[in-house]
Amino acid sequence: MTAVTEPLADPGAEARGFAEQAYKYGFVTDIEAEHPPKGINADIVRYISARKGEPEWLLEWRLRAFKVWEERFLPAGDPTWANIRYPGIDYQDAYYYAAPKSGNQPKSLDEVDPELLRTYEKLGIPLGERALLAGVAVDAVFDSVSVATTFKKTLAEKGVIFCSMAEAVREHGELVRRYLGSVVPYTDNFFATLNSAAFSDGTFAYIPPGVRCPMELSTYFRINAANTGQFERTLIIADVGSYVSYLEGCTAPMRDENQLHAAVVELIALDDAEIKYSTVQNWYPGDREGRGGIYNFVTKRGACRGRRSTISWTQVETGSAITWKYPSCILQGEGSVGKFYSVAITNNYQQADTGTKMIHLGPDTRSTIVSKSISAGRGQNTYRGLVRIQPKAARARNYTQCDGLLLGDTCGAHTVPYIEVKNRSARVEHEATTSRISDDQLFYCRQRGLAPEDAVGLIVHGFCREVLQELPMEFAVEAQKLLAVSLEGSVG
Amino acid sequence: MLVIDNLHVSVGGKEILRGLSLTLPAGAVHxxxxxxxxxxxxxxxxxxxxEGYxxxxGTARFAGQDLLGLPAEERAHLGIFLGFQYPVEIPGVSxxxxxxxxxNAQRKHRGEPELDAMEFLKVLRREIKGLGMDEAMAQRPLNVGFSGGEKKRNEVLQLALLRPKLAVLDETDSGLDIDALKTVAAGVNALRAPDRAMLIITHYQRLLTYIxxxxxxxxxxxxxxxSGGEEIAEVLEREGYAAFATTTLSAA
Known part of the structure; x- marks a missing residue:
């Protein structure tokens, strides 16, 4: 898989469907324009909900979120505790629903940053997909519709629900209502709360009891996943004794007109269930001088509600100008297990403040954190992790390993571990290292015939191996290529 | 094959090589x-x-080509191999x-098709067996936790796999016990060929008993x-480097 290129049988159908049902629940809104004005307020929230034909409970939930955002978070401003720097974001200067095309988008590949095009070539992205990824206005995406159809059929036979969030709200309202916001409440934080008020669409998956999902779920196969927009919402529920592996993102760098991306992902694992969530994030990082690029401010959290349940996060973060994300696990069920495997690369002027939170609530809970950060150019890379052992988490265990690799002397790697232990029988281990790619290693590889960038790629791959091997096979191969491409120009 | 003429090299402003000249014909072992x-x-x-030198x-020419302006990987592509005195560890890379x-990097450069995993494994197994090595070694991260002998054998394995035109073996004998030394020497000897020159760099005479x-x-x-034949090594063995101390040994 290389990109999120969705086959759209009739790209307008779903949108028309929403429009037709807009007033089904009798909402009145004074905004009837095709495109609401810029900015966010309660009316815009109502508009979004109405256009999607949402039930009243969801509108109310959105409005409650908006109230919290407006009254509590907005006056306080963006969170400032992370080790990232950016000019203030004007939240009233963005479109929150069906943004009209600004005209700034490239009209053909000739207008796209040539650096980006070279990257596509190196990653072997098919020609047809490059324009789409680069944000060039294209009418339709051509792909095999039959793949998605077969895929849906196989899932349906097992009772697995896998669809867009909008469809889930319509078709599986009770499930959504029960679980939405149950892991990341609408009061959670600045960006998650904004997302709760304004989320555009996203992904929903439910795995019934005892079912091992017969294939890896990926947005790649989900029709209409393209253009889910900047406020994506994902909800995955693994019922008792089920298993699912979910892949998010793609290795191709994607451009988007929206600079701010604030997604929310919620995972729920019941007794003996396991969710494996893998991400390859490669949003446009900006050019070599640090201009442009996506701000990726994401809230991801999983709840191990059931006994012996497992949630593992594996992420390869190479894109975005700024990455702010802490995929976390709430280990509530007795004997539940949380895992976090991360590779974060920052090159040029990229900034990443990422890590995890492992909240041990239940007895005999276990967590593992393996974080690998690679900094090059003027990149700044911070690992920020919290391990909290609550009083009832008897015999809880955590192992944390944070390794930083530096290329050159203008980048930075930082480790900020927070450890809170309130149960004396718990065992918490933390190891951290920072190293450089040595001249000896580079020379050794080059003496054997490897070009400098291949040598760096090889050494970096070795450095990240523990994380990469957690990825599903085909993802791992692509991720490896991606690491090499992301670090180009960082040596020599 | 290799002609070094009046080579002067400094490191950090200090002159280390002070007019070194040496000619190594194809197929010769010096x-x-x-x-x-x-x-x-x-x-x-x-x-x-x-880098760093x-x-x-002075000049160094290899097969008629000026060597000194080329980056390391291009010299490797020309067929120059260095057996390292201290083979480097690369964690996580098998x-x-x-x-x-x-x-494959070298095959690619020569315009030959790259070997896939199965083809390569076949070649690798043959060479590993020839050197009396343990196949399990190939699965371990490169040189990480290898004993001195394993590291040097690994160098010889690479020599065998890469089949260079010129092999420079830097202190290949250091850190080896006598059995390991014999195995390594046998491996090197098996690779002596009319189109392959070797430059054996060593402190001790004992390696030259085997190569x-x-x-x-x-x-x-x-x-x-x-410069001379075997007798030089014998003089060294008997009298030490003092016998040749015509220049400022202590300064070096």
Missing amino acids: AVMGPNGSGKSTLAHVLAGR TVTA TMYFLKAAV VPDRVHVLSGGVIVA
Whole structure:
């Protein structure tokens, strides 16, 4: 898989469907324009909900979120505790629903940053997909519709629900209502709360009891996943004794007109269930001088509600100008297990403040954190992790390993571990290292015939191996290529 | 094959090689012997293209081509191999993966098709067996946790896989016990060929008992102070480097 290129049988159908049902629940809104004005307020929230034909409970939930955002978070401003720097974001200067095309988008590949095009070539992205990824206005995406159809059929036979969030709200309202916001409440934080008020669409998956999902779920196969927009919402529920592996993102760098991306992902694992969530994030990082690029401010959290349940996060973060994300696990069920495997690369002027939170609530809970950060150019890379052992988490265990690799002397790697232990029988281990790619290693590889960038790629791959091997096979191969491409120009 | 003429090399402003000249014909095996600090490793590194060395005068030509302006990987592509005195560890990269990457990088450069995993494994197994090595070694991260003997054997394995035109073996005998030394020497001897020159760099005469060179050069104070046949090594064995201390040994 290389990109999120969705086959759209009739790209307008779903949108028309929403429009037709807009007033089904009798909402009145004074905004009837095709495109609401810029900015966010309660009316815009109502508009979004109405256009999607949402039930009243969801509108109310959105409005409650908006109230919290407006009254509590907005006056306080963006969170400032992370080790990232950016000019203030004007939240009233963005479109929150069906943004009209600004005209700034490239009209053909000739207008796209040539650096980006070279990257596509190196990653072997098919020609047809490059324009789409680069944000060039294209009418339709051509792909095999039959793949998605077969895929849906196989899932349906097992009772697995896998669809867009909008469809889930319509078709599986009770499930959504029960679980939405149950892991990341609408009061959670600045960006998650904004997302709760304004989320555009996203992904929903439910795995019934005892079912091992017969294939890896990926947005790649989900029709209409393209253009889910900047406020994506994902909800995955693994019922008792089920298993699912979910892949998010793609290795191709994607451009988007929206600079701010604030997604929310919620995972729920019941007794003996396991969710494996893998991400390859490669949003446009900006050019070599640090201009442009996506701000990726994401809230991801999983709840191990059931006994012996497992949630593992594996992420390869190479894109975005700024990455702010802490995929976390709430280990509530007795004997539940949380895992976090991360590779974060920052090159040029990229900034990443990422890590995890492992909240041990239940007895005999276990967590593992393996974080690998690679900094090059003027990149700044911070690992920020919290391990909290609550009083009832008897015999809880955590192992944390944070390794930083530096290329050159203008980048930075930082480790900020927070450890809170309130149960004396718990065992918490933390190891951290920072190293450089040595001249000896580079020379050794080059003496054997490897070009400098291949040598760096090889050494970096070795450095990240523990994380990469957690990825599903085909993802791992692509991720490896991606690491090499992301670090180009960082040596020599 | 290799012609070094009046080579002067400095490291950090200090001159290490001071007009070294040496000619190595195709198929020949020459030994360069010298005490610590005489410039042996500098010679090996400069030939292989390691950065951090400043050539202030002189030339080194390989198969008629000026070597000194080329980056390390291009010299490797020309067929120059350096057996490292201290093989480098690369955590997380399996030995097999590294060897395959190296072999394919060179094949690619020669316009030959790259070997896939199965083809490479076949070649690798043959060479590993020939060197009396343990196949499990190929799965371990490159040189990580290897004993001294394993590291040096791994170097010889790479020599066998890469089949260079010129092999510069830098202190291949250091850190080896006598059994390991014999195995390594046997591996090197098996690779002697009319189209492959070897430069054996060593401090001690004992390696030359097992790899018998065509010619021995004594390096001292950054220049070759004596050249000759086996008898030179024997003199060294008997009298030490003092016998050749015509230049400032202590300064080197």
